[in-house]
Amino acid sequence: FPHASLCAIDLSPDYIRYAQKHHKAPQVSFLNANCESLPFKDECFDAVICNNLFHELPAEVRRQVFKEVHRVLKYQAIFSITDSAQLGDNASIKSSIENFSKDFYEPYHQNYIQDDLGKIFEQCGFLLGKSQTFLFSKTIYGEKV
Known part of the structure; x- marks a missing residue:
């Protein structure tokens, strides 16, 4: 996707600084932000990808992040x-x-x-897609409906 713009988010300012220093792709921006309250307008993303976040969150925060991702995704966008x-x-x-x-x-x-x-996924307004496990990791996705 050579024309895609990407936004990488982390709660840790140190991780953001490291990423900015080591990854210089012009189409990627880095933002220190909390996923519970994303600083974006409603329905502005085509996809959201979260890696190794949810096992770090208490259950109630996990659900809040799902709701917030739903808010910022466009209709029929993918959450992975x-x-x-x-x-x-x-x-x-x-x-x-x-x-x-x-x-x-x-x-x-x-x-x-x-x-x-x-x-x-279903409680937060997503149509559940495929789930796949490989070794100790799991990938699951849903489509905003």
């Missing part, structure tokens, strides 16, 4: 999430997923792995 696999995604890695939060001190991970992302 890639994050940790969850319980029920792959039985062979169940114990590893369950122990991750203890081994790496991830306070919201235990709740995240039990949360039903598909249900949240």
Whole structure:
């Protein structure tokens, strides 16, 4: 997509500074912002992609981010999430997923792995698309309806 403009967002100003220093593509802007309250007009994006965000959030914040993404997406735009696999995604890695939060001190991970992302997509106004798990990661997407 050579003519696409991209906006990368992170809550950490240090991560934003690092990205600005190391990634100089003119079509990419970097913004320090909170995903619970995005500084954008309604219906201004064709897609939103979140990587490794949702296991870092408490359940109520997770839902608020879904609602906020829905607000900034255009009709029929795509919301894609890639994050940790969850319980029920792959039985062979169940114990590893369950122990991750203890081994790496991830306070919201235990709740995240039990949360039903598909249900949240639907409750927040998305038509649920495909979900795919690869090793310890999961990608799931929905279309704004």
